[in-house]
Amino acid sequence: MIVMKRIVGLPGDTVSYHCCLTTCRAPLVVPPGHLWLEGDNKAKSIDSRDYGPVPMALVTGRSVAVVWPPSRMQFV
Known part of the structure; x- marks a missing residue:
């Protein structure tokens, strides 16, 4: 299966986000070796x-x- 998402956070970045509904989440630091992806x-x-x-x-x-x-x- 192929999934295409935009990288919005690299290791060490702080990302703020809302879940798909209205649930607020606290800012999160992207851990080493990981990425934060959003569609x-x-x-x-x-x-x-x-x-x-x-x-x-x-x-x-x-x-x-x-x-x-x-x-x-x-081309990008």
């Missing part, structure tokens, strides 16, 4: 707000292009 559609995305920091070893690739919308098409 672009925050209302429907299942991401680090649900399952916590992700081990860097689970990241297997990176985006190389934006293809939608066509007006933003580019």
